[in-house]
Amino acid sequence: xxxxxxxxxxxxxxxxxxxxxxxxxxVLCLIASAAFASLLPLQxxxxxxxLFAGPHNWxxxxxxxxxxxxxFGRSRNFFLTAFVGLGVLTLVYVLxxxxxxxxxxxxxxxxxxxxxxxxxxxxxxGALIWLRSKQxxxxxxxxxxxxxxxxCSLNWLGPNFFSxxxxxxxxxxxLWFLDRHLRRxxxxxxxxYRRSLCLLxxxxxxxxxxxxxxxxxxxxxxxxWRITQHSGAEVLPQVSSHLLVSVHLFLxxxxxxxxxxxxxxxxxxxxxxxxxxxxxxxHPKGFPRLVGGVLVTALIAVAALWFGFSIDYxxxxxxxxxxxxxxxxxxxxxxxxxx
Amino acid sequence: MKALLFACCxxxxxxxxxxxxxxxxxxxxxxxxxxxxxxxKYILHTGLEISTDPKAYEARLQISQSQLQSFRAALEGAPGxxxxxxxxxxxxxxxxxxxxxxxLAISIGGILLARSVSFGRTRKAxxxxxxxxxVLGAAAIITRGNAGPPGSYRWRNLPQALxxxxxxxxxxxxxxxxxxxxxxxxxxxxxxxxxxxxxEE
Numbered sequence: 001x002x003x004x005x006x007x008x009x010x011x012x013x014x015x016x017x018x019x020x021x022x023x024x025x026x027v028l029c030l031i032a033s034a035a036f037a038s039l040l041p042l043q044x045x046x047x048x049x050x051l052f053a054g055p056h057n058w059x060x061x062x063x064x065x066x067x068x069x070x071x072f073g074r075s076r077n078f079f080l081t082a083f084v085g086l087g088v089l090t091l092v093y094v095l096x097x098x099x100x101x102x103x104x105x106x107x108x109x110x111x112x113x114x115x116x117x118x119x120x121x122x123x124x125x126g127a128l129i130w131l132r133s134k135q136x137x138x139x140x141x142x143x144x145x146x147x148x149x150x151x152c153s154l155n156w157l158g159p160n161f162f163s164x165x166x167x168x169x170x171x172x173x174x175l176w177f178l179d180r181h182l183r184r185x186x187x188x189x190x191x192x193y194r195r196s197l198c199l200l201x202x203x204x205x206x207x208x209x210x211x212x213x214x215x216x217x218x219x220x221x222x223x224x225w226r227i228t229q230h231s232g233a234e235v236l237p238q239v240s241s242h243l244l245v246s247v248h249l250f251l252x253x254x255x256x257x258x259x260x261x262x263x264x265x266x267x268x269x270x271x272x273x274x275x276x277x278x279x280x281x282x283h284p285k286g287f288p289r290l291v292g293g294v295l296v297t298a299l300i301a302v303a304a305l306w307f308g309f310s311i312d313y314x315x316x317x318x319x320x321x322x323x324x325x326x327x328x329x330x331x332x333x334x335x336x337x338x339x
Numbered sequence: 340m341k342a343l344l345f346a347c348c349x350x351x352x353x354x355x356x357x358x359x360x361x362x363x364x365x366x367x368x369x370x371x372x373x374x375x376x377x378x379x380k381y382i383l384h385t386g387l388e389i390s391t392d393p394k395a396y397e398a399r400l401q402i403s404q405s406q407l408q409s410f411r412a413a414l415e416g417a418p419g420x421x422x423x424x425x426x427x428x429x430x431x432x433x434x435x436x437x438x439x440x441x442x443l444a445i446s447i448g449g450i451l452l453a454r455s456v457s458f459g460r461t462r463k464a465x466x467x468x469x470x471x472x473x474v475l476g477a478a479a480i481i482t483r484g485n486a487g488p489p490g491s492y493r494w495r496n497l498p499q500a501l502x503x504x505x506x507x508x509x510x511x512x513x514x515x516x517x518x519x520x521x522x523x524x525x526x527x528x529x530x531x532x533x534x535x536x537x538x539e540e
Contacts (some may be wrong), residue, residue: 108430115433146448153440156433213508216403238510 019192026196029257034203037250038210041242042217045227045249050309052256053320054302057327059259061298062278063177064334065291070283075337078131082333085124090326092117097322115159118166122152125332132336164232168248170328171255173335175200178258178266180338186266204247211243223314230321389497389529390506400525410513445474491530498531 036044072079096117100110126148133141155162175197182190219225219233219241231244275281281291308316402410449467493509500507 111430112433115436142451143448146444146451149440149444149447153437153444156437156440159433 019186019189022189023192023196026193027199029254030196030199030203033253033257034207034250037246037253038207041245041249042224042227045245045252046223046313048249048253048256049317049320050306050313052260053324054305056256056259057324058295058298058302059264060327060330062295063259063263064330065278065280065294067334067337068280070280070286075135078128078135078333078337081124081127081131085127086326086329086333089117089121089124089329090323092120093325094322111159114163115156118155118159118162119152121329122148122155124329128333128336132339160235164235166328167230167232168251170331171248171251173331174255174258177331177335177338178262180335181263181266184338189266203250207247207250208243211246212240214240214242217241217245223317226314226317387511387527388506388508389501391501391504393504441474441478445471491532494529494531497529 069075096113099105099113105113126144129141129144133139151162179190179193179197182193216233217224217228219228228241228245231241231248232239233241233244236244271277275288275292275295278291280286281288305316305320308319449470452466452470453463494507497507
């Protein structure tokens with residue numbers, strides 16, 4: 001019933017090109033992103049993050065506001081758990097670099113700290129899944145318990161690898177969001193979209209095949225070093241950093257394309273700058289001022305991010321990717337609400 | 340009883356497979372000597388390309404800057420770039436926690452599987468045994484073995500490639516040995532087995 005209410009509150013689709021055109025665009029994006037990411041990994045990484053990191057967060061925030069119900073109702077516990085977990089996990093994550101710089105923890109102790117945070121993340125996700133499963137009695141999600149425990153176990157075996165996995169898996173979540181969105185708003189496109197996604201693993205295999213033997217990227221300055229480290233060059237020293245940066249950049253480009261281009265354009269006739277198109281602001285018992293204030297503040301943050309990138313790109317990049325964990329975490333509850 | 344014996348066989352066989360590619364223990368070169376020869380100090384595993392250059396007058400060894408930094412860090416005892424396998428399960432408490440969680444995962448997963456799947460008891464037992472064997476084998480490979488073909492596989496065509504002037508790429512372990520073993524030279528040991536000529540025994 002609640003899903004039906006959500007569906008009605010979503011703006012109706014307008015007439016747009018056929019599924020074939022959509023698939024052609026998806027395939028073109030996949031191939032072009034892979035080609036550019038393979039050819040100019042470092043340069044494109046700098047440009048892509050500079051241009052799209054902030055705006056994609058703004059669009060993501062707006063999308064989440066669109067999905068937020070006016071009254072939580074029987075989802076109160078779910079949203080309470082989501083927001084408390086989101087706040088606590090983000091705060092701890094942001095504090096980790098400060099702890100690292102102010103204390104003299106051994107490498108082993110630091111690995112334990114990271115493993116503990118990762119475990120807290122899995123436990124939080126498990127709690128959200130459990131709460132969501134109570135609203136979907138027909139769904140059998142019990143198999144996620146052993147899966148979660150196995151993930152926890154692997155995390156304790158190699159916390160750094162688990163953290164790196166989050167870096168690579170997170171961009172793919174956007175493709176899942178798009179899939180769920182298409183299923184609701186354009187079922188005819190959904191099947192074609194899923195078929196076109198079969199190209200993704202093939203492209204990844206092709207990139208790995210082509211770039212695995214390439215020489216390491218020159219990380220002789222602070223910025224290039226940060227980019228290669230973020231892609232896992234230190235955790236996977238045997239793997240060419242060219243391959244790591246290219247694959248990560250490829251996935252990031254898809255992530256940005258989904259949030260900035262695909263989701264705002266597909267299935268919504270609403271102008272994205274109009275606050276009244278957000279259900280929680282449009283509703284008589286809604287919060288138009290709060291929503292407007294949040295969106296304007298986020299817009300200022302995007303401008304501040306661009307300004308920061310212009311002044312000191314490397315430091316701003318560090319700060320951004322630390323704070324950006326909030327949007328990584330926020331995707332979980334809203335994706336669960338769409339399943 | 341039969342199922343138990345079968346389970347034991349599967350687990351032992353998987354352990355053999357997992358350990359098949361393990362490096363044999365390094366024996367001292369001269370066991371009769373009063374002073375045993377110090378073992379080489381392992382620094383890191385990386386890639387090596389052997390190529391020919393007809394225009395070159397001298398053999399050259401090219402090392403990237405990041406690798407040089409890794410050598411330096413390893414020699415100074417600083418945490419350099421650890422190998423992938425070395426980064427996993429080096430801590431006893433972490434291994435214990437991981438083991439307990441994996442135990443719970445397999446146990447609960449097995450119970451859920453047994454309750455949900457509607458096939459016979461024998462098939463259930465077989466499936467459970469295979470799952471346990473696969474998990475144990477995978478864990479053994481991750482923690483003890485080096486998955487994939489042995490390193491010598493990539494070097495098997497080196498002589499032919501050198502004859503044709505083509506490059507060959509493979510993995511290489513960097514080791515530091517005492518000065519008296521190399522007398523000021525560097526040594527590159529390629530894991531190449533002697534190939535008999537046709538008709539040669």
